Each structure stands twice: as C-alpha cells, then as structure tokens.
Amino acid sequence: MPYLSEIQHRTVIEPNGDEVGKLADVAVVPQGQFPAAQWAILATRNGEKVLRWADLAPEIGHFRLRSRLANTPDQQLPAEALRLARDLLDKQIVDTHGAKVVRVNDLQLSEVEGQLRLVGADVGMRGIFRRIGAERLAERAAGIVGRKLPRGIIPWHLVEPLQSADAAVRLTVPHAKLALLHPADIADIVEEMTADERVAVFEQLDAETAAEALAEVEPEMQAAIVSDLDEERAADILEEMDPDEAADLLQDLPEERREELVELMEKEEKQDVEELLTYAEDSAGGIMTTDYVALAGGLTAAQAIDELRVRKPDPQLTYYLYVVDDEGRLEGVISLRDLVVAPPETKLTAAMDPHVLKVEAETPKEEVASLIAKYDLLALPVVDARRKLLGTVTVDDVVELMLPRGWKKRSLRSIAR
Amino acid sequence: MIATVDRLRTGTIKRRLLRFLVIVGPGIVTAQAGNDAGGIATYSSVGAAYGYSLLWMMVVITLSLGIVQEMCARMGAVTGKGLAELIRERFGIRWTLVAMLTVLVANGGVVVSEFAGAAAALELLGVQRIVTVIAVAGFVLWLVARGSYRVAERAFLAISLVFLAYPVTAFLAGPPWGEVLRETALPSFRLEGPYLFLFVATVGTTITPYMQLFAQSATVDKGVTVQELGAARADAYIGAVFSNLVAYFIIVVTATTLYPQGITVQTAADAARALTPLAGERAGLLFAIGLFGASVLAAAVLPLATSYTICGALGWERRLGTRFSDAHQFYSIIAFLVVMGAAITLLPVPLIPLIVGAQVLNGFLLPVILIFILRLVNDRSLMGEHVNGPVYNVLAWGTTVFIGALSLILLGVTFLGLGG
Numbered sequence: 015m016p017y018l019s020e021i022q023h024r025t026v027i028e029p030n031g032d033e034v035g036k037l038a039d040v041a042v043v044p045q046g047q048f049p050a051a052q053w054a055i056l057a058t059r060n061g062e063k064v065l066r067w068a069d070l071a072p073e074i075g076h077f078r079l080r081s082r083l084a085n086t087p088d089q090q091l092p093a094e095a096l097r098l099a100r101d102l103l104d105k106q107i108v109d110t111h112g113a114k115v116v117r118v119n120d121l122q123l124s125e126v127e128g129q130l131r132l133v134g135a136d137v138g139m140r141g142i143f144r145r146i147g148a149e150r151l152a153e154r155a156a157g158i159v160g161r162k163l164p165r166g167i168i169p170w171h172l173v174e175p176l177q178s179a180d181a182a183v184r185l186t187v188p189h190a191k192l193a194l195l196h197p198a199d200i201a202d203i204v205e206e207m208t209a210d211e212r213v214a215v216f217e218q219l220d221a222e223t224a225a226e227a228l229a230e231v232e233p234e235m236q237a238a239i240v241s242d243l244d245e246e247r248a249a250d251i252l253e254e255m256d257p258d259e260a261a262d263l264l265q266d267l268p269e270e271r272r273e274e275l276v277e278l279m280e281k282e283e284k285q286d287v288e289e290l291l292t293y294a295e296d297s298a299g300g301i302m303t304t305d306y307v308a309l310a311g312g313l314t315a316a317q318a319i320d321e322l323r324v325r326k327p328d329p330q331l332t333y334y335l336y337v338v339d340d341e342g343r344l345e346g347v348i349s350l351r352d353l354v355v356a357p358p359e360t361k362l363t364a365a366m367d368p369h370v371l372k373v374e375a376e377t378p379k380e381e382v383a384s385l386i387a388k389y390d391l392l393a394l395p396v397v398d399a400r401r402k403l404l405g406t407v408t409v410d411d412v413v414e415l416m417l418p419r420g421w422k423k424r425s426l427r428s429i430a431r
Numbered sequence: 432m433i434a435t436v437d438r439l440r441t442g443t444i445k446r447r448l449l450r451f452l453v454i455v456g457p458g459i460v461t462a463q464a465g466n467d468a469g470g471i472a473t474y475s476s477v478g479a480a481y482g483y484s485l486l487w488m489m490v491v492i493t494l495s496l497g498i499v500q501e502m503c504a505r506m507g508a509v510t511g512k513g514l515a516e517l518i519r520e521r522f523g524i525r526w527t528l529v530a531m532l533t534v535l536v537a538n539g540g541v542v543v544s545e546f547a548g549a550a551a552a553l554e555l556l557g558v559q560r561i562v563t564v565i566a567v568a569g570f571v572l573w574l575v576a577r578g579s580y581r582v583a584e585r586a587f588l589a590i591s592l593v594f595l596a597y598p599v600t601a602f603l604a605g606p607p608w609g610e611v612l613r614e615t616a617l618p619s620f621r622l623e624g625p626y627l628f629l630f631v632a633t634v635g636t637t638i639t640p641y642m643q644l645f646a647q648s649a650t651v652d653k654g655v656t657v658q659e660l661g662a663a664r665a666d667a668y669i670g671a672v673f674s675n676l677v678a679y680f681i682i683v684v685t686a687t688t689l690y691p692q693g694i695t696v697q698t699a700a701d702a703a704r705a706l707t708p709l710a711g712e713r714a715g716l717l718f719a720i721g722l723f724g725a726s727v728l729a730a731a732v733l734p735l736a737t738s739y740t741i742c743g744a745l746g747w748e749r750r751l752g753t754r755f756s757d758a759h760q761f762y763s764i765i766a767f768l769v770v771m772g773a774a775i776t777l778l779p780v781p782l783i784p785l786i787v788g789a790q791v792l793n794g795f796l797l798p799v800i801l802i803f804i805l806r807l808v809n810d811r812s813l814m815g816e817h818v819n820g821p822v823y824n825v826l827a828w829g830t831t832v833f834i835g836a837l838s839l840i841l842l843g844v845t846f847l848g849l850g851g
Contacts, residue, residue: 104523106516118746145524146524146525
C-alpha cells in the first residue's frame with residue numbers, strides 16, 4: 015500500500031525515458047468515502063503542470079507519461095479539489111469528541127476497485143519516520159528492543175476535510191460505512207489503524223461484514239480486536255465467522271474471556287465452536303472446519319442432487335461430497351462432476367471412490383498440509399478413532415501454514431505498489 | 432475568555448482601556464519571566480566583569496527583543512496558531528524536527544540553568560546541592576502529576592518580584608550617573624573570548640528562543656485578533672522595555688558594587704553581595720529568596736511548555752491529567768527534561784559558569800529560530816498584508832545576522848584563537 019510520501023517527488027519521465035519533472039502533488043475531490051486520485055501535479059522546469067492522474071503510468075521508482083508531455087492536455091483543478099501534500103499533509107486533525115489533536119504525518123493511498131484512492135491519514139510514529147526516510151531504520155531499532163513500531167492510521171471516511179485549507183482537518187463522528195469495500199481491503203486498512211479506531215470500525219460494521227473482515231486480519235490482531243470489543247458484539251461477530259476460524263481466534267484469547275464469549279453465542283454455533291476448541295490448536299482438529307457436505311450412502315445419485323438443491327451449500331464445500339453410513343462414519347468421497355454424470359439410479363456407495371484419504375483429529379497440522387500439497391487436494395476429511403467424520407481441512411486453511419509468515423500480505427503490497 | 436474579550440471590544444473608553452490591559456499582559460509577563468536564573472547570573476557577571484561598558488548592548492538588545500516579540504505576537508494574532516504549528520504546516524516534518532530539536536536543546540539548557548539557580552540560591556543558605564536538586568525535581572514532577580499549576584505559579588512569580596530590589600539598590604548605591612548614561616549611549620566593543628562569551632550569553636538569556644514561542648502562543652490563547660494588533664504591538668515593546676529595565680539595573684548595581692573591587696561572579700554569594708547597599712547583612716538571604724523563586728518557577732513551567740510545543744508540532748497528545756499511556760511522549764519529554772536538568776546540575780561543576788554556559792547555548796541556537804520566524808512572518812500567503820515592511824525586515828534580519836555572526840566570532844575566538 016503506497017503512501018503519499020513514497021510517491022511524492024518521484025521522477026516523471028516521457029514515454030521515451032527523458033525526465034520531465036517530479037510528481038509534486040496529487041489532487042482529489044473530497045467526495046465519497048475514499049476519494050480517487052484524479053490529478054497529478056508535476057513540478058517541471060517551467061513551473062507546475064496539472065495532468066490527469068490517468069496520464070501517468072506507475073513504474074518501479076518513477077512514473078511514465080502515457081504520451082508526450084507536449085501532447086498531454088493541461089487540466090484545471092476545480093475549486094473543490096484538495097491537493098494532498100499542500101492541503102492535508104502536516105495539518106491538524108481535531109477530534110470532534112474531545113480535545114485530542116493529532117497531525118497528518120502521511121497519507122495512505124490504496125488501490126481500491128481499480129483506482130488509487132485516499133484511504134487514510136497516518137498520524138502515527140511510523141508516518142514521521144517514513145517522511146524522513148527512516149522507516150526501515152526505526153523498524154530495526156524497535157526490533158532490537160523487542161518492540162513493534164506502532165501504526166496509527168485514521169481511515170479517511172472518518173475524516174472530514176474543511177473548505178479552507180488553513181483550518182484544521184476535522185475528524186467526524188464515525189458514521190459512514192467501510193462495508194462497501196471488500197472484506198480483505200477492510201482488513202488491510204484496519205490493520206494499519208490505531209487500536210481505538212479499529213474497535214470503532216468493528217463496532218459499526220454489520221456482523222457479517224465484520225466477521226469476514228476479521229477473518230482476514232492478522233491472527234494476533236484478531237485476538238486484540240475481539241478482546242477490546244463489547245462482549246455481545248464480539249459474540250455476534252464470532253457466530254458469523256466460519257466455526258474453525260472462530261475457534262482459532264478464541265484459542266488465542268485468555269481462558270476467561272473465551273468462556274464468556276462462547277457462552278454468549280447462539281446454541282448451534284456454540285456447539286460447533288466448543289467441539290473445535292477441544293482439539294489442540296496445531297492439530298488437524300484445531301484447524302478443520304465443521305462445515306462440509308456429507309451424504310448418506312444409501313441415496314441414489316438423483317436423490318443426492320435433489321438434496322444438494324435443497325441444502326444450497328457454499329461453493330467451496332461442493333468440490334468433495336463425503337459419503338457416510340448411518341452412524342456418520344466416512345465411507346468414501348464423490349466429486350460433484352462424478353455425481354452429475356452418474357446414472358440417476360446408481361447408489362452413492364457404488365459411484366463413490368472408497369479409497370478416501372483422511373486424517374485423524376490429532377494429526378499435526380504440518381502433516382495435514384504436506385498431504386494436501388502432495389496429493390493436490392482441495393480438502394482433506396478429518397475423522398475420529400471410529401472413522402466418524404468430524405470435519406474437513408481445506409486448502410485455504412493450510413495455505414497460510416505453508417507460506418512463510420506474512421508472505422501473503424507482503425507480496426500483495428509489492429504488487430499494489 | 433474570548434467571550435469576555437468580545438464584550439469588551441466595543442463600549443466606553445474605560446472598557447477599551449480594560450481591553451487594552453487584557454492584551455497588554457502576555458508580553459510583560461513573559462518578559463519578566465525572562466529574568467530567571469540565567470538572566471540574574473549573566474547580568475551580574477556582565478556588570479562585575481566589564482563595569483558599565485556593556486550597558487549600550489542592553490539598548491540594542493531591547494530593540495531587537497521588541498522587534499522579535501512583536502513579529503511573534505503579530506503572527507499569533509493573524510494566523511491564530513503557535514510558532515511550532517506554523518513551522519510544521521509551512522515547512523513540513525523535516526524542518527519541524529530541526530526546529531523542535533533546537534527548542535529541546537535550547538530549553539534543556541535553560542532547565543539546567545534553573546536547577547543550577549535553585550541549587551546556588553539554597554547553597555547560600557547552607558543547603559547541599561544534591562538536596563535542593565532532588566527536592567526541586569521531585570516538586571516539579573509532582574506538579575505535573577497533579578496537573579495544576581495555578582497556585583504554585585503565582586506564588587513563585589510573586590517571590591521573583593524580589594528582583595525589583597535591583598533598581599532600588601541602584602539608586603542607593605549611587606553610581607556615577609553621568610558615566611552610566613554615557614556608556615549606555617556609546618557602543619564599545621572588544622574582540623576577546625570572555626567578553627564575547629558574556630555578550631552571546633546576554634543575547635541568549637534576553638532573547639531566548641522559548642520566549643518567542645511563548646509570546647506567540649500567549650497571543651493566540653488570549654484570542655487577540657488582527658483588529659487589535661496595535662495593542663499587541665504595544666505589549667511586545669512595553670514588555671521588552673520592562674524586562675530589560677530590570678536587567679539594566681542588575682548590570683548597573685553589579686558594576687557599581689562588584690566591579691571596582693575586582694570581584695567576578697563565580698558563586699551566588701558573589702552575586703548576592705551586590706545587594707548589600709540595600710539589604711546589608713541580609714543581602715544573601717534576599718538574593719537567595721529571589722533566585723530560588725525565579726528558578727523554581729521556570730523549572731516547573733519550562734519542561735511542561737517545551738513538551739507542549741513539541742507535541743503540538745508533531746501531533747502527539749498533550750494534555751495534563753491524561754493517563755501516561757495516552758500521552759506518553761508528552762510526559763516522557765517532561766520527565767526527560769527534569770531528570771536531565773537535575774542530573775547535569777549534580778555534576779561537580781561550578782554553578783554560575785554552568786548557568787552562563789547554558790545562556791551561550793541559547794545564544795547560538797537563537798538564529799535558527801529567528802530564521803524560521805522571519806521566513807514565516809514574510810510569507811504573504813500566511814500573513815497577507817501583515818508581512819514585515821522593508822525597514823522592519825532590515826532591522827530583524829540585521830538582528831539575526833548580528834547574533835549569528837557574534838556566535839561564529841565567539842567560536843572562532845575560542846577554538847581557533849582568533850583575535851588573541
């Protein structure tokens with residue numbers, strides 16, 4: 015996720031590579047939740063030149079004009095446009111609730127829905143260090159004393175810029191919704207916020223969006239957020255999460271808090287989560303989900319398809335359909351394709367593949383991961399000692415295990431840049 | 432406050448006078464606060480070492496001080512913002528860090544000199560340095576933790592009025608007034624290390640960087656508007672004259688009493704002897720009370736004010752009465768200044784030279800702040816029609832260049848042995 019300080023002063027070059035100037039500023043019209051970058055202000059030898067943001071193509075370390083500067087039409091900034099560096103950077107943000115006053119150390123931009131948008135104001139120490147080009151250095155120094163450089167981003171939709179550039183920028187009462195964004199985008203933004211802001215966001219989002227966003231947040235932060243939330247609210251969000259993710263999260267909480275929250279959950283979700291909580295965190299049982307599709311072996315293919323039509327399972331659950339006996343013991347597996355092409359009257363026990371790869375709940379998660387990787391599986395069923403089907407571990411659950419910590423995030427960020 | 436001021440804005444002459452007095456105030460108070468440990472030690476040293484010959488300098492410095500304070504008051508009234516805030520908003524974070532580091536070092540020096548002043552004062556009464564320093568540090572931190580300054584501030588301000596004893600003593604001591612006036616009007620200069628050292632110290636203690644910051648925020652806090660610039664201007668000049676009048680008389684008194692006897696000020700006892708014509712045997716007690724009051728007042732206010740300024744510029748929470756975790760930078764800077772001030776004072780160094788040294792440091796750093804002030808006050812997008820006029824600019828830049836040059840010459844003389 016780039017920051018203004020990282021792209022400001024970058025060289026701008028002609029399509030043929032000649033330098034024409036530097037990026038001096040970025041302008042937006044402060045409307046909507048996260049205003050898109052619409053204009054680029056170039057500092058050229060002949061003074062400032064306003065272009066459309068789309069006239070620039072970001073490349074590594076510089077921007078390239080899409081056509082020659084001479085052929086790029088000059089733009090006029092409308093009166094309501096805000097220049098990020100001139101009008102926002104270093105200005106005060108005043109919280110309308112209290113006297114709390116902070117300063118805009120940097121501005122966070124992010125590719126949202128295909129456009130570079132202003133998503134947050136960095137008011138933390140990290141922003142100060144970044145501005146003076148010492149973020150890495152400070153990060154390392156903090157690491158030496160065993161601490162993390164704190165982040166402090168106020169999401170832009172909570173900030174209300176004023177008409178006059180000289181006045182302070184005001185922080186509005188949190189009302190607007192982040193919910194319009196993809197949960198993964200929300201998670202990225204939320205991770206950069208101050209603890210208070212983070213909690214405020216999760217208080218406002220609807221439970222479903224909150225659950226999806228929370229699932230995308232880094233594990234340690236998940237626990238912190240849930241700890242800070244009001245109990246009822248936290249329980250509501252946990253109910254909306256996949257049971258395995260909810261259980262993982264609860265695993266990271268202090269025991270007392272965990273029991274409180276589980277107690278507050280609805281009966282059905284509570285059972286699932288309680289069951290999952292009994293398994294060790296690093297075992298197949300600990301990472302599995304209890305959401306799966308199991309079909310009785312006595313059904314015919316046609317009956318099975320009817321059953322699916324009624325149950326309407328989530329798409330990721332339909333790759334493998336598990337066949338179980340009357341006691342819930344795993345007998346085999348059948349793919350959706352095989353089910354559909356099988357003659358309608360065939361019994362599932364005849365159409366299924368009885369050689370199903372499975373693990374027990376106590377199997378270490380690394381082993382699960384390597385099985386999934388080795389056999390290119392999308393999911394692996396988990397059974398107890400009596401072969402009773404307990405749940406499944408999906409490839410999603412183990413992908414993060416197999417990658418080095420933080421790899422996923424970092425690679426996405428470098429792409430966004 | 433602003434509401435009261437608004438009501439006063441129109442009305443009878445009597446009300447207008449009252450309003451004038453509300454505006455005239457910040458300058459006089461801040462200027463008076465300038466006569467702290469650093470001021471007393473430096474002015475006493477100047478009079479004792481060079482007699483009346485540096486009196487002319489006070490006239491020049493008073494004009495410079497008035498000009499600088501007026502610019503700050505004008506910026507406060509026109510923009511409604513403090514100096515540090517303006518630096519942040521116009522020059523960005525890097526320059527802000529430069530400016531705030533300057534403020535931290537300069538004010539750190541002043542804090543040291545206040546601790547040293549308090550220690551020197553009580554040493555006169557037989558109290559050991561370590562006892563005073565720890566007690567004062569504890570008291571200051573207690574005030575911060577308690578979160579209220581009002582009573583303490585007034586009590587100590589009252590005590591420091593003791594220094595009005597200097598003008599009285601000046602008349603009792605009966606200096607040769609003709610010579611005093613002649614030296615006041617006729618500049619003389621020497622290119623010697625110790626002379627330049629005291630010259631820079633005097634500039635540093637009279638036009639301290641922190642006073643400019645305070646003058647501006649006091650104007651903002653009073654809600655002075657552009658329409659009232661006239662009164663704010665008068666306040667700046669009246670304040671400069673008032674505070675330097677006391678300074679002037681300190682030099683006259685020490686020049687009359689100590690200089691002829693060849694006593695240079697090395698300890699507080701030396702400085703205290705200057706008050707003998709007024710207080711006789713009790714000169715030491717009187718001096719100790721005044722010095723202690725002025726020092727503790729400044730030691731209590733400065734760390735807080737410094738931290739407030741820095742946190743405002745860097746966007747950190749800065750309220751008293753908040754939990755430590757909510758404003759840890761604010762409290763940490765205060766604690767750092769107090770502990771640092773106490774620790775340096777506990778080093779086995781003579782106190783009065785330590786104090787004067789801190790004023791020289793302020794003199795060195797002053798041009799940095801002055802350049803920021805001048806750049807800002809001449810910024811038309813900020814000040815509109817209230818930018819400096821050409822004559823004013825010549826005087827103000829002249830002051831800056833003069834002080835900068837003086838500091839460089841002092842460095843040259845001290846380290847390279849220039850001018851013998």
